[in-house]
Structure formats: structure tokens, C-alpha cells
Amino acid sequence: MDNKLLDNLRHSCAHLLAKSVKDLWPGTHNGIGPSIENGFYQDFDFGETKISESDLPKIEEKMRQILPMWKSFTYNEVTLAEAKKLFKENPYKIEMAEEFAKGGKKLMTNNPGNFLDLCKMGHVEHPDKELTHFKLLSVAGAYWRGSEKNKMLTRIYGTCFPTAKELEDFLLRQDEAKKRDHKKISKELELFLISPSVGSGFPLYMPKGALLKRLLENWLIEEKEKRGFQFVWTPHIGKSDLYKQSGHWQKFDAMFNPMKVDDDEYVLKPMNCPHHFQIFNVRPRSYRELPLYLAENATVYRYEKAGELNGLFRVRALTQDDTHAFVRDQDISAEIQKVIDLTFHVYETFGFKNYKARISVRDPKNPDKYLGEVKNWDRAEKALVDAMKSQDVEYFVAEGEAAFYGPKIDVMVKDSLGREWQLTTVQLDFVQPENFDMKYINENGKEERPAVLHVAILGSVDRFFGILIEHFAGAFPVWLAPVQLTLIPIADRHQKAANILRDELKTQRIRVDVDDRQESMQSKIRQATLQKVPFLGIIGDKEITLDNLNYKNINVNLRSRDGKNLGVYNFDKLLSFLKLEIDNKN
Ligand SMILES: [Zn+2]
Ligand SMILES: [Zn+2]
Structure with missing residues (x-):
């Protein structure tokens, strides 16, 4: 589907949302409802009423009830005076009508069945058939026209796709994106x-x-x-004059306010x-x-x-x-x-x-x-x-x-x-x-x-x-992983061997740590996996001989973070394996 048709689909769906909200909360005014990347939104003035995301299923249900009645949009050209009369309850529509008129734009009302509205146009032919694959996504506050001087309205975001499959894929990707949110993973x-x-x-x-x-x-x-x-x-600062010479002072509006040092004016450098x-x-x-x-x-x-x-x-x-x-x-x-x-x-x-x-x-x-x-x-x-x-x-x-x-x-x-x-x-x-x-x-x-x-x-x-x-969903490649290998001693008596191996690997510039908490092996494996450490090296009785401990005779049972068992590695084999992974930027 080309972009224009997709825009029409989504903007039409914003009308359906507006009608449903106004049915559920009479007296609510709708503002603009444009198509945006990945969906659409519709702004509302709910007066004193507060709504939240828990109201979205109820609104969606209403939308589904109304939709079969919307066979096609009918249009009517009106004068500014007529528009002002038709939408006298809604200050936002009046402002839009005045603006359209001022810009020399035709004023067209539209009605898909039982809902008169005024907008920039661009709708589907058969709403009842085309608007079936929609989903409301979130609720946020938004100033009318994006200006802090105006009233804060309630913005409902949603999306609509031509097919059920496309909607489903989109929602899956959204879900995955939420799981991968860098702020969440960073925590x-x-x-x-x-x-x-x-x-x-x-x-x-x-x-x-x-x-x-x-x-x-x-x-x-x-x-x-x-x-x-x-x-x-x-350095991080420079004289204002420098940016006057480059022209940024006059043209670049993201500069911080200048500060005075002795007799000169300085700014934090914007570039x-x-x-x-x-x-x-x-x-x-x-x-x-x-x-x-x-x-x-x-x-x-x-x-x-x-x-x-x-x-x-x-x-x-x-x-x-x-x-x-x-x-x-x-x-x-x-x-x-x-x-x-x-x-x-x-x-x-x-x-x-x-x-x-x-x-x-x-x-x-x-x-x-x-x-x-x-x-x-x-x-x-x-x-x-x-x-x-x-x-x-x-x-x-x-x-x-x-x-x-x-x-x-x-x-x-x-x-x-x-x-x-x-x-x-x-x-x-x-x-x-x-x-x-x-x-x-x-x-x-x-x-x-x-x-x-x-x-x-x-x-x-x-x-x-x-x-x-x-x-990477936090599972960085080995060369970037903050910890590349976590050593997991099974019991206290394996602790010393783990420390010896860690110290030797560190001298070889491997980023390695030892999980020395008093926890079960399973819980240590779980922890390292949650931390997305690429490799885990388990050290137990089978891997060491307790007398004459030396990094050369300590083995590890190596696992990858996706749960694969990679077998038993001695020091030399482990080191060359890790170095190769790092060099190959795997
Ligand atoms: Zn419209
Ligand atoms: Zn530059």
C-alpha cells in the first residue's frame, strides 16, 4: 500500500476514534487527528474528565460497534460562517476553520454516517470494510498545537493497517521494542x-x-x-565571537545561554x-x-x-x-x-x-x-x-x-x-x-x-x-561485552581455582569475573545469563586437581549465554578461543 493510501486509512481511523470517544464522553471536543509514522493520533479536550490506558479497550469496543454503519464519507463545502455555526461547541474546530479560510483552503465538512467533522481531508472509500484492523496504543498529554501557552489536551495514539497480518506483525515488533528499551536494559x-x-x-x-x-x-x-x-x-567552551564568525550564533537555535568570563562571553560548544x-x-x-x-x-x-x-x-x-x-x-x-x-x-x-x-x-x-x-x-x-x-x-x-x-x-x-x-x-x-x-x-x-x-x-x-x-537487546558481541566471561565455582573449595584463573586471564586483557556468592550453581548461571555475559566457565571437582593449583591445570566447563554447552577447555584453549571471538568481532 502506498503512503498516501496508508495515511488516508489511518486518518479515517482517527475520525472513528473521535466519534467513539464523543459517544462515550458526551461534551468532549476533538482537535486534530493526523496520520503519523506507524499510526495516528487524535487530540481531545475531555474537560474535567481524566482517562487512562485502561479506558482504551472500552473505546475500541465502541469503535467496532460504530464501524459497520460507516459506509462512505459524504462531503459538503461550507462557508466560514456556516462552519462556525456547525461547530459552535468546539473551539478547536472553529480555530481550524478560521485557519483554513485564512489560508484560502476550501472548507469541507465530512460525514461517514453519523458524525459531522471538519478536517484537512484524505479518507478511505469504504470505512466499514477498510478500517477493521486497528488498535489503540497509548494515552499522553499534548499541548494544543504543541505550544506550552495553550491548553493541555489528551492525545490518544492508535494504529491501523490494511490487513490483520500487518497489524499483528506491528504489535509483535512493538512488544519486542518495549522489551529492548535501552533505558530498561540499562537499568x-x-x-x-x-x-x-x-x-x-x-x-x-x-x-x-x-x-x-x-x-x-x-x-x-x-x-x-x-x-x-x-x-x-x-575544550568544551569557546567565545561567542567564534560562533558569530561561523554563523551558528545567528542560525543555530540550540545553543545554551552564554556565560561571562572576565570581559569575554563564552558558550558551551554546540559543535x-x-x-x-x-x-x-x-x-x-x-x-x-x-x-x-x-x-x-x-x-x-x-x-x-x-x-x-x-x-x-x-x-x-x-x-x-x-x-x-x-x-x-x-x-x-x-x-x-x-x-x-x-x-x-x-x-x-x-x-x-x-x-x-x-x-x-x-x-x-x-x-x-x-x-x-x-x-x-x-x-x-x-x-x-x-x-x-x-x-x-x-x-x-x-x-x-x-x-x-x-x-x-x-x-x-x-x-x-x-x-x-x-x-x-x-x-x-x-x-x-x-x-x-x-x-x-x-x-x-x-x-x-x-x-x-x-x-x-x-x-x-x-x-x-x-x-x-x-x-542487541543488551547481548553485546564479545568484543564489546563489559564482562566477557563469568567463572562459576560450584562450591567453596573451587573458589581459589576460579580466582587464580581470573587473575591470569585478566593479565591477558580478558574481561572476566568470578561469581563468589553463596548461591547454587543454577542461580549463578541464571544471574550471568540475565547479565547477558557471552560465556560462563563452570569449575567443579572434575575441572581441577586440588593439590598444586596452577592456572595451567585448571579446566572450565564452558557454556554460551544461549545455553549451549561448549565442552571442557584448558587455559590455552580457552584463551585462544576468547581472543579469536574478540578479534573476529563476533
Ligand atoms: Zn478527515
Ligand atoms: Zn562540522
Whole structure:
């Protein structure tokens, strides 16, 4: 089903919801009821009545009662005065009618049977036959028109699909997504926390989470250094003037309020670009130094509305895996190619197999909107398209989506639940080199301007970490698992052997712990499995000879976290097995 038809289906279902609610709670006013990704919602003003998710089954029942009477929508064009009269009870509909009229839009009332309404239109032909596969999902508060100055309304979310099978699949995925919620898993595994004393949107990483984040970042540093990126470090604040020069001050609205230090005004940095530009500009550059890649895993600070903060997905302090590449015009294509190769290598390492790219280019009808020379744009856009063509990856070109300072590539990946995430951005920029008067000396001793590529492969490392938690449901691959092996001594007399083995494995950089609680073996196995530790090594009488204990003569009975028995391993075999698992990034 194409998107338009699906939108019509879901928006029509929002009408059915509105009618049912108004039947159950007379006097309730409905606001807007649009189709959204994965479903629809309908806003209501319930007056003094409070409803909750426990009311949803009752509403669904009402919807099923009403539906057979809805054979088709009938329409009627009305004047504003007529609309105001018809909907005189409902201030929200009157506001909408006034707005439609002001925008020169026809005012159409619709009625699928026994419910007169006014909306932006877009409905199914035969509601009674088409709207059967729906489900109400949740209830939330929402300000009318999204503005905190307006009244708080009640928003009911639901979804509707063309077939029972699609609805069922969707609900199963929803269920699985709830189980995999990164905030929930993080609590169980102790990865990160949001402390109200520190502030919403400022995540604190606990030892296991910090370890994982560091492993991620270090691996990226390695992969980038292999490809010639050079890492820098820049502080978390900068003078306001720096952002005035870059233009962010005027255009970027997520900056925190400035603070005064001595006579100067400073801000928390919302991005690293102007800091890195200072490093490029430190001395005259030669063409021999280009392309120059300056990279940093740097924390930036962005003001996000409190209501939009969400675990690691949306925070106010985020670490970007940021890179600024300073390139000559003739090298743009090759360098983008290189960055895209690295990007796909990164995705494959994490088992993301399904991705596609969007190339944002100029609006051909509005060539004046863009800064920089036309021939550079032509070349740059072609470079982006060529870079994608040479990859075996789905891409599409979005005309008019480019920023005024340059075209870009965004890459979206699908996780193990089939949800799509936008991760990588490669943004070409012709304007910042002007703003910061960047130049290099070419082969003929003449000055030229480089172009800048802004590259973030994971985007926000924090958000990526959240995605990984849900993608793996907390069962991280061995190379990332905070604990790779838990040793389980069956009885007290096996404790010492477990400790000896642990200490030796630790010197070999294996992340190993011993469960020395006074618990049964079964309960220790359960605990390690809940903690999603990849391997469990059980040590009992059969595995050791108690006299002359030495790591070389301690065996373990090895199990995987999915319950497979892998057999008996001595130290050497265990170590090479684990090292191989780690190296292969399994
Ligand atoms: Zn409608
Ligand atoms: Zn940048």
C-alpha cells in the first residue's frame, strides 16, 4: 500500500476514534487527528474528565460497534460562517476553520454516517470494510498545537493497517521494542543513568557503560587512524565571537545561554567545527598536506526541550565522532568515497546489513538560494552521486534538501527490529572556508581555498550506544561485552581455582569475573545469563586437581549465554578461543 493510501486509512481511523470517544464522553471536543509514522493520533479536550490506558479497550469496543454503519464519507463545502455555526461547541474546530479560510483552503465538512467533522481531508472509500484492523496504543498529554501557552489536551495514539497480518506483525515488533528499551536494559545491566541532581539530558555512564562507550570510541579512532585521520582535542567552551564568525550564533537555535568570563562571553560548544578550523589555520598550509583530516570524539552541548529528552536517544550533552576534512576541489569525489567506505565498514562490523543513503542536492528552481560557485556545486553533487553509485547500496536524490552552504549524504540503517535510524552525515561545505578565510598554497605557489567535509559516522555516540543496546537487546558481541566471561565455582573449595584463573586471564586483557556468592550453581548461571555475559566457565571437582593449583591445570566447563554447552577447555584453549571471538568481532 502506498503512503498516501496508508495515511488516508489511518486518518479515517482517527475520525472513528473521535466519534467513539464523543459517544462515550458526551461534551468532549476533538482537535486534530493526523496520520503519523506507524499510526495516528487524535487530540481531545475531555474537560474535567481524566482517562487512562485502561479506558482504551472500552473505546475500541465502541469503535467496532460504530464501524459497520460507516459506509462512505459524504462531503459538503461550507462557508466560514456556516462552519462556525456547525461547530459552535468546539473551539478547536472553529480555530481550524478560521485557519483554513485564512489560508484560502476550501472548507469541507465530512460525514461517514453519523458524525459531522471538519478536517484537512484524505479518507478511505469504504470505512466499514477498510478500517477493521486497528488498535489503540497509548494515552499522553499534548499541548494544543504543541505550544506550552495553550491548553493541555489528551492525545490518544492508535494504529491501523490494511490487513490483520500487518497489524499483528506491528504489535509483535512493538512488544519486542518495549522489551529492548535501552533505558530498561540499562537499568538491568547498569550502563548509564540520568540523575535529576545533575540534570535531565545529561547522562552519567556507569563503569560498564563507560567501558562500552570507550571501546566503541577507541575502535573508531583506530579505524580512522588507519585511514590517515589525525586526532585533536578541543575544550568544551569557546567565545561567542567564534560562533558569530561561523554563523551558528545567528542560525543555530540550540545553543545554551552564554556565560561571562572576565570581559569575554563564552558558550558551551554546540559543535566542533570552528574549533577545528583554528587548528587548520594555525599556519600556512601546502597542497601537500591535503586532504587533511582532523578528528575528535568530542562532547557538544545542545539545548533540547525537556519534553523531547529520551534516554540516550535525545540528550543535551552528546559525544560526536566528528571529523573535518580539508580537501581540494579535485579530490572531493575520492575523499567522499573513502569516507563512505569507512561508514559501511563500521555498519557491517555491528551487523547492520540494511541501509540506504539520501543525497541532498540543490533545488534546481532556486539556484540563487545557495552560496558558493555553481561549478563547484555541480562538481560536488556529481561527486556525491558518483560515490554512492560505486557502492552496492540503495540511494535516492532529494532535490532542494541541501543546506545553503553545500550538498550532503545521510545514511539510514535498519536495526534488528527493522526500525530505521539516520546515523551518518557527510556534509560538504563551501561557506565555512570563506568565513574563516582558509587557504593553502598550490603547486604553482598560488593561494586556493579548500572545501570542508563535515563527517560524523555514528553521529552521536550516545545515541548510537542506545541503538546498539536495543539492536542487541543488551547481548553485546564479545568484543564489546563489559564482562566477557563469568567463572562459576560450584562450591567453596573451587573458589581459589576460579580466582587464580581470573587473575591470569585478566593479565591477558580478558574481561572476566568470578561469581563468589553463596548461591547454587543454577542461580549463578541464571544471574550471568540475565547479565547477558557471552560465556560462563563452570569449575567443579572434575575441572581441577586440588593439590598444586596452577592456572595451567585448571579446566572450565564452558557454556554460551544461549545455553549451549561448549565442552571442557584448558587455559590455552580457552584463551585462544576468547581472543579469536574478540578479534573476529563476533
Ligand atoms: Zn478527515
Ligand atoms: Zn562540522
